Amino acid sequence: MLGAGFLDALQPAAFGLMIFGTFVGIVIGTLPGMTGSMGIILLLPMSYYLPPHTALIMLSAVFCGSMVGGSVSAILLNTPGTPSAGATMLDGYPLCKQGKAGKAIGVATIASFMGGLISTLCLILIAPQLAKIALQFQAADFFSLSIFGLTIIASASGKNIVKGLIAGFFGLMVSTVGVDVIVGTPRFTFGNYYLMGGFALLPVLIGSFALAQVFSELGNPPKENVINQKISGVLPTWDELKGIALAIIVGSLMGVFIGIVPGTGGGIACYMAYNVMQKFSKKGGLYGTGVLEAIAAPEAANNGTTGGAMIPMLTLGVPGDSITAVMLGALTLIGIRPGPLLFTETPRIVYAIFAGWILIQFVMLGMGFLSAKFAPYVLRISPRLLLPMIAVFCVVGSYTLSNSLFDVQVAVVFGVIGFFMRKYNYPAAPLILGVILGPMAESNLNRAMLNSNNSLAILFQRPFSAAFLLLAFLSIAVPVINTFIKKRKKT
Numbered sequence: 127m128l129g130a131g132f133l134d135a136l137q138p139a140a141f142g143l144m145i146f147g148t149f150v151g152i153v154i155g156t157l158p159g160m161t162g163s164m165g166i167i168l169l170l171p172m173s174y175y176l177p178p179h180t181a182l183i184m185l186s187a188v189f190c191g192s193m194v195g196g197s198v199s200a201i202l203l204n205t206p207g208t209p210s211a212g213a214t215m216l217d218g219y220p221l222c223k224q225g226k227a228g229k230a231i232g233v234a235t236i237a238s239f240m241g242g243l244i245s246t247l248c249l250i251l252i253a254p255q256l257a258k259i260a261l262q263f264q265a266a267d268f269f270s271l272s273i274f275g276l277t278i279i280a281s282a283s284g285k286n287i288v289k290g291l292i293a294g295f296f297g298l299m300v301s302t303v304g305v306d307v308i309v310g311t312p313r314f315t316f317g318n319y320y321l322m323g324g325f326a327l328l329p330v331l332i333g334s335f336a337l338a339q340v341f342s343e344l345g346n347p348p349k350e351n352v353i354n355q356k357i358s359g360v361l362p363t364w365d366e367l368k369g370i371a372l373a374i375i376v377g378s379l380m381g382v383f384i385g386i387v388p389g390t391g392g393g394i395a396c397y398m399a400y401n402v403m404q405k406f407s408k409k410g411g412l413y414g415t416g417v418l419e420a421i422a423a424p425e426a427a428n429n430g431t432t433g434g435a436m437i438p439m440l441t442l443g444v445p446g447d448s449i450t451a452v453m454l455g456a457l458t459l460i461g462i463r464p465g466p467l468l469f470t471e472t473p474r475i476v477y478a479i480f481a482g483w484i485l486i487q488f489v490m491l492g493m494g495f496l497s498a499k500f501a502p503y504v505l506r507i508s509p510r511l512l513l514p515m516i517a518v519f520c521v522v523g524s525y526t527l528s529n530s531l532f533d534v535q536v537a538v539v540f541g542v543i544g545f546f547m548r549k550y551n552y553p554a555a556p557l558i559l560g561v562i563l564g565p566m567a568e569s570n571l572n573r574a575m576l577n578s579n580n581s582l583a584i585l586f587q588r589p590f591s592a593a594f595l596l597l598a599f600l601s602i603a604v605p606v607i608n609t610f611i612k613k614r615k616k617t
Contacts, residue, residue: 140183276563297562327455361495
């Protein structure tokens, strides 16, 4: 199956779009304020006209490429292009000031390649085994899994857990708009014919993430980034490679483990890997002054989370972070429902994704080195030019879903909602996850109630269901308790 996956991934169209997706991801990641989620959303309309495995390989390439791109602006501008590159700038920018920006980008690219490759191997080995366990799930288990996925993302998406839960609940409410599948009555349609089918996921995604970003940037003064340093000496020496080997291994393994845990992501992994290496490295006292292994560890970790985060997303339908939440939406839009049945009903698509992820790492390695040359030009793109282009892509992407201006209106409305959510620190990821998981939670709860004569006890009698509900409770309770303890210590 993996051999067949390579044949699919190496088809001219799939491989060409893999290169294109990696390029888009690196460019989007390089631009401060833009994230991998933005790149995936901008390319989502293309996925309707592509075979499923080709579309998913392209979007996966955007995901991986954005991780590499984020390190470029962190090194050159002391501003991480993505949250996952936050720890990279601590030693990357000092190296840039020493005239070694090329060497820093080269080390970041190699560490990203190794972290992505190790996480991909873990994805191939772990995901099918986890899917076998998930095949034993019943309706009550899937409902509790949906609740767990929503609470873990809500509790990890911001400092205020209540705001994360409110955003998730709002997403669940949005998912109820339309005709009830059980009794066939319209809900929250207000007599609008277009709302009978509910809100389409693509306009909601485009509005909540992309247009909200555009609206947020409109109020900020434009920044013109100028890179005066000539970037050269990208390839590290053999001795330098040996010096960063341990940091790459530690960072990669930490990234995979953290990525598997829902609600974490590259932003957490990069700092944890940086702190661990700083404590145990002989050069720990020099961290912050421009140490190559201090770049390698966080970059290997944030790329290690990519394959790790895909494991629960593909096997359980629970995303590991905000980017995989958007990837989950992409799968849903293409007509693929993540979960254990994905491995039994469409195994060729799964193994095409696996093969694609391996190839993406090598494409990313080559483009990462090239990025050192074209990054200064990308960083000079004026926001005055970039933001109108993104807005046009958002409008066109929303319209192409069903050639309806109503979808454009939905995208604009959710763009305004997303703008105010950003302004008042309400995370967007729980909202999107609520829209995605809402139908799954509702249908499985109805099935569980029908099978148990309307007894909620079934949710606690099933071992898997009870375990997910306990984890959902802990995902909320533990951060609340930790916050309470910190406040008590301060007083």
